[in-house]
Structures are given as structure tokens and as C-alpha cells.
Amino acid sequence: MVKKLNQHGMHKKTAGLLALTLASTALLSACGGNNNNNGGDTASATSGSSSAPSGKSVTLKVEVFDRGNAPDGMSITNNYLTKFVQDNFGTPNNIKLEFVPVPRSEEVNKLNVLMASGSDVPDIVFTYDSGTFFRYAQQGGLTDLSELLDQYGSNLKSFLGEDTLAYGVVEGTQYGIPAKRTHLGKYSSFIRTDWLDKLGLQVPKTTDELYDVLKAFKEKDPGGTGGKAIPLGMSIAPAQYEPLIWSFIQPTTEEQKYTLTQQLGSRDYPVLLPGFKDALQFMNKLYNEGLMSADFGLDEDKTKLGQDVSNGLVGFYSEDDMNPFYKDGTVDTLKANIPTAVLSSVDVYTNSEGKHAKPEYAPVGMYIMIPKASKHAAEAVKYLDWMASGDNLFRMQNGVEGENYNLVDGVPVTIADQPAEFSNRLYNQGDMAIISNGKSLGDADKNVEAYVKGMPEANQEETRKAMTISRTDTIAPIRFDVPVESQAKYGTTLLDKFEELLVKTTMAKPDQFETTYESMLKDYMASGGQAILDERKKLYADMQK
Amino acid sequence: MNATRYIRRYWQLYALLVLPVLYFAIFKYGPMYGVIIAFKDFNFFQGINGSEWIGFDAFREVFAMRDFYKTLRNTLMLNLLDLIVSFPAPLFIAIMLYELRTAWFRKLSQTILYIPHFISWVIIGGIAYQVFGTQSGMLNNVITSLGFDAVPFLTDKNYWLVTYLAIGVWQSAGWGTIIYLAALTGLNRELFEAAEVDGAGRMRRIWSITLPSLKPTIVTLLIINIGHMISIGFDRPYVIGNTTVREYSDVLSTFVYRVGLESGQYTLATVVGLFQAVVGLVFVLGSNYVSKKLADQSIL
Incomplete structure (x- = not known):
């Protein structure tokens, strides 16, 4: 592989290729650093938990996502929040915090490189990819955190709670600290109510009614798009297809849920659950009748969909609940283009029980880990514990009262039109306040309200509706307390197959649906789907013993 | 000549050679050490030495994967089609440019033809999407406005092949002419004048003078191309390809990326890389041998 890379050295412009290069560096540094490691391994295992700050300053290295969006005068390693944690946690404890930037879009590849570098790895690393976390844990690259959490992490433990912490356990050992996800809702659907009004139609309440509305959108073209209307906006991002597909899944037994679901990456896929084929059949019908985005198969990151919605071509679509409502986001652009346009949050797709079934998030965000090579595991846990204690997390997420926010009914309301000097403080709060995924005010409704109040005034009502819809009739992800190895192994390949x-x-073509479905499913099963099914069946049987 | 005199006389040449040799030793031969990952259950916390030997287990696993054969087939297919379509293109262009008599016009055409070579594949991918898209692509806007049905250039696998090849020619043909034009500059103009006096037309001159003098260059490039039959660049199929045509666009390099980097199975990825290197070597030696026998031209 390494040799092959050199042949490709001519065009290294894509991120993918850059990643290849990085990985080859990883392999090289892995062999180089190895000798030092063999000797150092035992030393770090003993010193990891016991090194207390004895008057001498300790450097704690913490990973941070770099999104390349630092405001003027700040950098990802030197900004308001890095100073905040240094002043409030670092200096009083005689710890010097050093932040190690990792590009957001290459987090896993870059993390692999860091982990392979042995002693140079940051003391706190994290990833959103559970497969990567499991792999590190199983390959023996992570520090066992159970004792450290008991010793230094009481605030952290009570903040996260048992449910969340359980996601960090691999084969009985606490190898990771999952961040707590505060808003579990994922998706809502959106419809152009001005189109409905023009046609004298009601907001559809079921999938069948939706079909009639889409047909009407296509035939009567209420937006006057000149035949360019896209009744159902679609892409191959989960936010567009998941709500549709899950609403076709039939009621399932506990056993079916555990054995027939396939977790690929961080999501559960219902490929083998009863009703999945009906969902595909419905999509096939919509597509062949011209009711769906024609090039949805090319739109991997929903860029095209966003453009189509903003340009007023899309009649109905599903999306991450609050995504359309940000300042200067989809809805704002749509209204600038077409002042009469109204996009409303609606809950339409209905399953056989009459429920608006849709998936929800697991109660975890990213997996925070302390590499085995780290010599400052105790300080690392102390840092996370400090973040969870008192009002530290609140201040990291919301800034300074009176300058960044005002407290109204216990909810911090972002001050509109605050000077950049203030608002820039929080530009990377999501990446610095790592123990919480999303605003954390203690209960779900308050969290939602905090998000709603952060939106432009005109969009607040619809945001609230969307975030209520996204929490209604949800299906929670299935979790085994042992890693499903075949999923870690085949997950990426199968996601592509899916x-x-x-x-x-x-x-x-409708008459070829059956044969296409058969052959694609066969390919899916042969590429690892069967292995996952077998393993999950076995794990379920073990669970029943 | 004794050794001291020899060294004193030629040391500058050896000094010049030091850097290239170092380059190859460090960047080409050094990393070959990593090939042993293919025979180990590689775990990067243990490093290469610490990982366990597994013999040919990883090879067995790769050769049992359906996707391996599919991507192997696609790699060979795309490369073969490229060889048929893209290989002759620079030759034609070079001959045409050579025939041009107006110097400034020749230089201008040459420059315009080169430019696509310097555009990153990511950007070309974006352009392709704008031009060939089914619903809003420029080309399809023209086609539908003329009353025809939109053509799925990017989403039907057979149309996609045409698109893929055409973009390849557009991107690389101009650049490929450089080597041919360089070979042609050495050609004696008097040959053409003599042929013209003897009554040879333009086609006759191209056929009997230009082409024969390019033969060694053509053969060399052909052998190199055949040697690359089994390896394929990552960017072009990855960027131009998409989910709907993965049946054709999924090639060994994207397979290695997915299995090795995205799924962290470095051992399997190394196996594929090693396999490509070995087959590539066989191809180069084979085509060199054939060309030596048939045309008395070889590069080794």
C-alpha cells in the first residue's frame, strides 16, 4: 500500500488522498515509535493514575476540532475559551493546558495518526465514531477509567448519569467517557404551506394524503416553477430518507429488534426488518412518477437539496429539526428569494399503527478517551470533572451574562446584535465544552427553549414546532453491551452498499424493482450483512441466558 | 585507470547522483518495510514488530471478498477503455499541432489544451456535476429545451462510462502531447521537404515520417501504461463516481481507501496494495518482452 501511495503522489488535492498520505505517515511512525513504546508501556501503566502535581507544573494536552472558522485575532489554540479553562482550571491546579487541533472533516484519520504516534498523543482525545472507539479499546490502546472516575470524577459521573456512561463500557471495562447528548430529537418534515393554500389543500396527516399532495404539487405547479418543481426533496443523507423508511417498518418484537436491526456507523438500519421493502417500493413509485429529486443519488451532503429548497423548488422534505431555521439559513434565503414563501414544520409520515415513527439519537455524543500512552490520565479526568462541576459548563456554553445572554425564566436568551467582540467568545463552544453535546440546562424542554431563543425571532415558532415533532413517537437505537465486531468490521462497506x-x-423501472431489490440485497448480505445478522442472533441468545 | 584517478575524475557525477539515490532509498524503498503489514494482524498500538504474524490469512480473506473482484474488474475495465480512448488522443493532437505552421497559433492552442491538467479533480468533479446533471445540468438543459428527454450522464452506468472517459481525455490529452512534441523537435525538417519534392501529400508524410519517428516514444508510453493497468488513481473514479454507478466506479484504490482507512483494516489494504504491485510488475515485464519480440523496442 505504501508503495502505491507514491504512484499517486501526482494528484494529492482531495481530502481522501491527503488522508491516505496521513495514514502512511501513521504506519511509518508506528514502526519508528515502536521500540520506545515497548519499554515505556509498563512505566506509563503504573504512573498513569498516580502522578499527582507535586509543585511541578504539568502539561495536559487536549484534542480540539478545528473547523477553520476562528474569528480575527483568535486561533483554535488561543481564544476566549482556552483562556477561560486555563484561568479557571489550569492555573489553580498548576496545570498548563495545551490544545491539539484536529481538522473536523478528517477526525478519524487524523486521530489514527495521533494514536499511532505513541508518546506524542494528546491526553484527551475523542471521536464521534463508535466503531473507532471500540477498535481502540479492543486493541488495548485506552486507559481503564473506572478507578480514576471513582477517585476524581464524582461531578462528572453525576452529570453524565448511568445510561450515558454505559455507552463507554467495552467488555465490562470503562474505556470511554461518552459526552451527554441533551436533545435526542432528530428529524422533522417541512412543507410549503403557501403552495397548499394556493391549491386549497389541507396539511397532509398521513403518508397516503402526502402522496396526493405531492401529485398535486407536480401537476398544478402552485409555485409557478415552470415544470421545475420537486414535490419531494430527497438526497442520500439520512435526514431525508430515514423518516420515510422508518415509517414503513412494521411493529416488531423485542427479538426482531435486536437481531434484525443492523447498526452501520452510528445509526441503526432497518434493512431486514419487516416493512423495509415497502418503503423502497414507495420511493420507487415516487421516483418513477417524477415526484422526487432526480439526482438525489448524487447529493451526498444535501447541498443540492438545500439550494433547491432555498430557490423555492421543493414542496416537501425532511431534515434535521432545527437545520432550516438558522440565521441566513435555508428558510431565510428562501424568504429573500420568494417573499411569499412559507415553510412550516409538519409531522406526516405515518406507520401502520398511525404513529409518526422516526429514529432518535442515542443519549451520547462523542466518545472521550484517554490513550494508554498518556501519563496524565488523572489530570485529564480532573479536567473533565471540573467542567461538569458548578456553573463551569454553563459559562463555557453561554458566555457572560449581560453581554452574551440574559436569563429569562431560567433560560439564557442570546442577546441579539451583540458586538462581535462578545459573540466571538463562543464561536467554538461546542468543541470546547466536550462533555455535553448540545446546550445543557437540566431538562429537555429547557434545552429546546434555549435553542429556540437562539434562532432569529421570525423563525422561533417553527423551530419550536420542529423540535417538538422530532421528539414525538421516536424509536430509540438498540444497544448491546458488548461490541458487535462484525459491525465494526463491515460497517463502512455496508453503509455504501446500503x-x-x-x-x-x-x-x-417499476417492472425491474423486484429483481433489483433481490440482487442488491443478496450483495448486501454477502458483503457482511449476513455476518452481522449471525452475530446479533448469537448475542441475543446469550443475553437471554 | 586506477581507483583514485577514477574517483578524482568522476566524483562530481557521483555527487550529483547522491540526492536522487537518497530520494529513492528514503521515499520508495524505505516504506517497503511496511509491506510486512500484509502478513501481520496489524495493531498500531503494538506497532509493526509487536503485531502477530498471520501468514497468508489476510490474502485468503481479501481473495474471498466479492468487492475485491468487482473492483479489480472495474480497475481493469476503466484502464483498458482509457488505454483505447485516452492513449491515442495526445498522439493525434501532437501530430496536428506539429502540422500547424503559424507559431503563435500553435503555442496558443497548446496552452489552452494544457490547462485542464492543472485543475484539481475535486473541481473537475464539481464542474461535471454542473454540466452533466440530469435535472439542472447545462447540457441537459439544452437537450430538454430541444424537446428530447434528459440523458442520465452521471446516474446510468453506461452513460457514466462515456462521461468518465470523455472527462479523462479532456483533462489529460493536452498534457500528454508534451512528450510527443519533444520527440518531434528532434526530427529533421529536410525529410519533409524531400518528401514534398517527391510528391508525398500531407497524410503520406505523417504516415511515413512523423509516425515512424515517434515509434520508440509510443512503445515506451504504451509499456508504462500497461504496467499501470492494475493501479488506478484515486481521485478520478472517486470524484466523478457516485452511489448510482458504483457498480462501475468502485475501483481498487477506492476499495483500499474504504477498507484500510475508513474501516481501519490496514492489513487488508496492504494486501491489496501488494497484490497490485506484483501484478503491475508482471504486466510491465510481459509487455516489455512482447514488444521486444514483435517490434524490437523495449525499455528495459
Whole structure:
């Protein structure tokens, strides 16, 4: 592989290729650093938990996502929040915090490089990818945190709670500290109510009614798009297809849920659950009748969809609940383009029980880990514990009262039009306040309210509606307390296969749907789907013993 | 000549050679050490030495994967089609440029033809999407406004092949002419004048003078190209390809990326890389041998 990389050295412009290069560095540094490691391994295991600050200053290295969006005069390693944690946690404890930037879009590849570098790795690293976390844990690269948490992490433990912490356990050992996710809702749907009004139609309440509305959008073109209307906006990002597909899944037994679901990456996929084929059949029908985005198979990051919505071509679509409502976001652009446009949050897709079934998030965000090579595991846990104690997390997420926010009914309301000097303080709060994924005010409704109050005034009502819809009739992800190894191994490949299955069956001519479905599913099963099914069946049987 | 005199006389040449040799030793031969990952259950917390030997287990696993054969087939297919379509293109262009008599016009055409080579594949991918998209692509806007049905250039696998090849020619043909034009500058103009006096037309001159004098260059490039049959650049299929045509666009390099980097199975990825290197070597030696026998031209 390494040799092959050199042949490709000519064009290294894509992120993918950059990643390849990085990985080859990883392999090289892995062999180089190895000798030092063998000797140092035992030393770090003993010193890891016991090194207390004895008058001498300690440097704690913490990973931080770099999104390349630092405001003028700040950098990702030197900004308001890095100073805040240094002044409030670092200096009083005689610890010097050093932040190690990792580009957000390459987090896993870059993390692999850091982990392979042995002694140079940061003391606190994290990833959103559970497969990566499991792999590190199983390969023996992480510090066992159970004792450290008991010793130094009481605030952290009570903040996260048992449910969340359980996600960090691999084969009985606490190898990770999952961040707590505060808003579990994922998706809402959105419809152009001005189009409905023009046609004298009611907001559809079921999938069948939706079909009639989409047809009407197509035939009567209420937006006057000149035949360019896209009744159902679609892409191959989960936010667009998941709500549709899950609403077709039939009621399932506990056993079916555990054995027939396939977790690929961080999501559960219902490929083998009863009703999945009906969902594909419905998508096939919509596509062949011209009711869906024609090039949805090319739109991997929903860029095109966003443009189509903003340009007033899309009649109905599903999306991450608050995504359309940000300042200068989809809705604001749509209204600038077409002042009469109204996009409303609606809950339409209905399952056989009459529920608006849709997936929700697991109660975890990213997995925070302390590499085995770290010599400052105790300080690392202390840092996370400090963040969870008192009002530290609140201040990191919301800034200074009276300058960044005002407290109204216990909810921090962002001050509109605050000078950049103030608002810049919090530009990377999501990446610095790592123990919490999303605003954390103690209860779900308050968290939602905090998000709503952060939106432009005109969009607040619809944001509230969308965030209520996203929490209604949800399906929680299935969790085994042991890692499903075949999922870690085949997950990425199968995710590609799944997308292929989805796109191919949708785009097939109706009379070829059946054969396309059969052959794609066969390919999916042979590429690892069967292995996951077998393993999950076995794990479920073990659970029943 | 004794050794001291020899060294004193030629040391500058050896000094010049030091840097290139170092380059190859460090960047080409050094990393080959990593090839042993293919025979180990590689775990980067243990490093290469610490990982366990697994013999040919990883090879067995790779050769049992369906995707391996699919991507192997696609790699060979795309490269073969590229060889048929993209390989002759620079030759034609070079001959045409050579025939041009107006110097400034020749230089201008040459420059315009080169430019696509310097555009990153990521950007070309974006342009392709704007031009060839089904619903809003420029080309399809023209086609539909003329009353025809939109053509799925990017989403039907057969149309996609045409798109893929056409973009390849557009991107690389101009650049490929450089080597041919360089070979042609050495050509004696008097040959053409003599042929013209003897009554040879333009086609006759191209056929009997230009092409034969380019033969060694063509053969060399052909052998190099055949040697690369089994390896394929990552960017082009990855960027131009998409989910709907993965049946054709998924190639060994994207397979290695997915299995090795995205799934962290470095051992399997190394196996594929090693396999490509070995087959590539066989191809180079084979085509060199054939060309030596048939055309008395070889590069080794």
C-alpha cells in the first residue's frame, strides 16, 4: 500500500488522498515509535493514575476540532475559551493546558495518526465514531477509567448519569467517557404551506394524503416553477430518507429488534426488518412518477437539496429539526428569494399503527478517551470533572451574562446584535465544552427553549414546532453491551452498499424493482450483512441466558 | 585507470547522483518495510514488530471478498477503455499541432489544451456535476429545451462510462502531447521537404515520417501504461463516481481507501496494495518482452 501511495503522489488535492498520505505517515511512525513504546508501556501503566502535581507544573494536552472558522485575532489554540479553562482550571491546579487541533472533516484519520504516534498523543482525545472507539479499546490502546472516575470524577459521573456512561463500557471495562447528548430529537418534515393554500389543500396527516399532495404539487405547479418543481426533496443523507423508511417498518418484537436491526456507523438500519421493502417500493413509485429529486443519488451532503429548497423548488422534505431555521439559513434565503414563501414544520409520515415513527439519537455524543500512552490520565479526568462541576459548563456554553445572554425564566436568551467582540467568545463552544453535546440546562424542554431563543425571532415558532415533532413517537437505537465486531468490521462497506441499494431500487423501472431489490440485497448480505445478522442472533441468545 | 584517478575524475557525477539515490532509498524503498503489514494482524498500538504474524490469512480473506473482484474488474475495465480512448488522443493532437505552421497559433492552442491538467479533480468533479446533471445540468438543459428527454450522464452506468472517459481525455490529452512534441523537435525538417519534392501529400508524410519517428516514444508510453493497468488513481473514479454507478466506479484504490482507512483494516489494504504491485510488475515485464519480440523496442 505504501508503495502505491507514491504512484499517486501526482494528484494529492482531495481530502481522501491527503488522508491516505496521513495514514502512511501513521504506519511509518508506528514502526519508528515502536521500540520506545515497548519499554515505556509498563512505566506509563503504573504512573498513569498516580502522578499527582507535586509543585511541578504539568502539561495536559487536549484534542480540539478545528473547523477553520476562528474569528480575527483568535486561533483554535488561543481564544476566549482556552483562556477561560486555563484561568479557571489550569492555573489553580498548576496545570498548563495545551490544545491539539484536529481538522473536523478528517477526525478519524487524523486521530489514527495521533494514536499511532505513541508518546506524542494528546491526553484527551475523542471521536464521534463508535466503531473507532471500540477498535481502540479492543486493541488495548485506552486507559481503564473506572478507578480514576471513582477517585476524581464524582461531578462528572453525576452529570453524565448511568445510561450515558454505559455507552463507554467495552467488555465490562470503562474505556470511554461518552459526552451527554441533551436533545435526542432528530428529524422533522417541512412543507410549503403557501403552495397548499394556493391549491386549497389541507396539511397532509398521513403518508397516503402526502402522496396526493405531492401529485398535486407536480401537476398544478402552485409555485409557478415552470415544470421545475420537486414535490419531494430527497438526497442520500439520512435526514431525508430515514423518516420515510422508518415509517414503513412494521411493529416488531423485542427479538426482531435486536437481531434484525443492523447498526452501520452510528445509526441503526432497518434493512431486514419487516416493512423495509415497502418503503423502497414507495420511493420507487415516487421516483418513477417524477415526484422526487432526480439526482438525489448524487447529493451526498444535501447541498443540492438545500439550494433547491432555498430557490423555492421543493414542496416537501425532511431534515434535521432545527437545520432550516438558522440565521441566513435555508428558510431565510428562501424568504429573500420568494417573499411569499412559507415553510412550516409538519409531522406526516405515518406507520401502520398511525404513529409518526422516526429514529432518535442515542443519549451520547462523542466518545472521550484517554490513550494508554498518556501519563496524565488523572489530570485529564480532573479536567473533565471540573467542567461538569458548578456553573463551569454553563459559562463555557453561554458566555457572560449581560453581554452574551440574559436569563429569562431560567433560560439564557442570546442577546441579539451583540458586538462581535462578545459573540466571538463562543464561536467554538461546542468543541470546547466536550462533555455535553448540545446546550445543557437540566431538562429537555429547557434545552429546546434555549435553542429556540437562539434562532432569529421570525423563525422561533417553527423551530419550536420542529423540535417538538422530532421528539414525538421516536424509536430509540438498540444497544448491546458488548461490541458487535462484525459491525465494526463491515460497517463502512455496508453503509455504501446500503446507499447503493436505496438508490438503485428507487431508480429502477417499476417492472425491474423486484429483481433489483433481490440482487442488491443478496450483495448486501454477502458483503457482511449476513455476518452481522449471525452475530446479533448469537448475542441475543446469550443475553437471554 | 586506477581507483583514485577514477574517483578524482568522476566524483562530481557521483555527487550529483547522491540526492536522487537518497530520494529513492528514503521515499520508495524505505516504506517497503511496511509491506510486512500484509502478513501481520496489524495493531498500531503494538506497532509493526509487536503485531502477530498471520501468514497468508489476510490474502485468503481479501481473495474471498466479492468487492475485491468487482473492483479489480472495474480497475481493469476503466484502464483498458482509457488505454483505447485516452492513449491515442495526445498522439493525434501532437501530430496536428506539429502540422500547424503559424507559431503563435500553435503555442496558443497548446496552452489552452494544457490547462485542464492543472485543475484539481475535486473541481473537475464539481464542474461535471454542473454540466452533466440530469435535472439542472447545462447540457441537459439544452437537450430538454430541444424537446428530447434528459440523458442520465452521471446516474446510468453506461452513460457514466462515456462521461468518465470523455472527462479523462479532456483533462489529460493536452498534457500528454508534451512528450510527443519533444520527440518531434528532434526530427529533421529536410525529410519533409524531400518528401514534398517527391510528391508525398500531407497524410503520406505523417504516415511515413512523423509516425515512424515517434515509434520508440509510443512503445515506451504504451509499456508504462500497461504496467499501470492494475493501479488506478484515486481521485478520478472517486470524484466523478457516485452511489448510482458504483457498480462501475468502485475501483481498487477506492476499495483500499474504504477498507484500510475508513474501516481501519490496514492489513487488508496492504494486501491489496501488494497484490497490485506484483501484478503491475508482471504486466510491465510481459509487455516489455512482447514488444521486444514483435517490434524490437523495449525499455528495459
